[in-house]
Amino acid sequence: KQEVTQIPAALSVPEGENLVLNCSFTDSAIYNLQWFRQDPGKGLTSLLLIQSSQREQTSGRLNASLDKSSGRSTLYIAASQPGDSATYLCAVSSASKIIFGSGTRLSIRP
Amino acid sequence: GAGVSQTPSNKVTEKGKYVELRCDPISGHTALYWYRQSLGQGPEFLIYFQGTGAADDSGLPNDRFFAVRPEGSVSTLKIQRTERGDSAVYLCASSQLAGAGWDEQFFGPGTRLTVL
Numbered sequence: 065k066q067e068v069t070q071i072p073a074a075l076s077v078p079e080g081e082n083l084v085l086n087c088s089f090t091d092s093a094i095y096n097l098q099w100f101r102q103d104p105g106k107g108l109t110s111l112l113l114i115q116s117s118q119r120e121q122t123s124g125r126l127n128a129s130l131d132k133s134s135g136r137s138t139l140y141i142a143a144s145q146p147g148d149s150a151t152y153l154c155a156v157s158s159a160s161k162i163i164f165g166s167g168t169r170l171s172i173r174p
Numbered sequence: 175g176a177g178v179s180q181t182p183s184n185k186v187t188e189k190g191k192y193v194e195l196r197c198d199p200i201s202g203h204t205a206l207y208w209y210r211q212s213l214g215q216g217p218e219f220l221i222y223f224q225g226t227g228a229a230d231d232s233g234l235p236n237d238r239f240f241a242v243r244p245e246g247s248v249s250t251l252k253i254q255r256t257e258r259g260d261s262a263v264y265l266c267a268s269s270q271l272a273g274a275g276w277d278e279q280f281f282g283p284g285t286r287l288t289v290l
Contacts, residue, residue: 068216098279106284107178107265107283107284108267110281113278153216155216161219162207162219164218165216166216
């Protein structure tokens with residue numbers, strides 16, 4: 065059974081710092097891995113999608129990597145801003161369903 | 175529409191009542207998914223539709239939960255004899271291509287269900 069873990073559960077850093085969020089999964093037989101952002105009381109916004117054949121994806125200040133063999137993904141955020149404050153969720157897809165981690169609650173201090 | 179929409183945004187009901195939650199996917203998206211999210215947790219998969227048929231309903235917690243998508247677009251999640259433990263945010267997502275694992279999913283804002 066696929067399990068997805070995100071560490072840390074919460075993170076607070078000062079504005080301008082670069083940071084890394086971690087995601088690990090137990091079953092390497094995945095189709096893709098997706099990183100989402102969720103603001104309080106809102107739905108999910110897709111940030112980056114990495115197919116199983118890819119090793120990383122980049123969008124602006126965000127870079128996500130995928131190492132299937134070790135069951136890990138990282139989301140790198142460069143030059144963090146207060147507007148980056150949100151919960152970040154990773155999700156892995158296998159067969160017909162997507163399994164989410166519990167998320168990392170990120171707070172960027174001005 | 176431009177994105178996935180869900181109605182109502184909030185629903186408060188009493189234990190034992192029946193509720194329906196609606197999802198309008200992005201036009202042209204063939205795949206539609208329902209998730210349930212409890213406070214402090216990631217979304218939990220409930221059911222996935224490919225067109226009009228439920229391709230995978232293994233996430234439905236019990237037979238009080240049922241979902242339909244009769245014309246391959248709008249979907250309704252139905253919960254009978256609601257219980258306090260059903261209180262959560264119910265999220266809907268859609269994707270363009272066939273197969274839940276293959277394509278980027280776009281989420282709606284969710285319906286917050288509270289069972290008193």
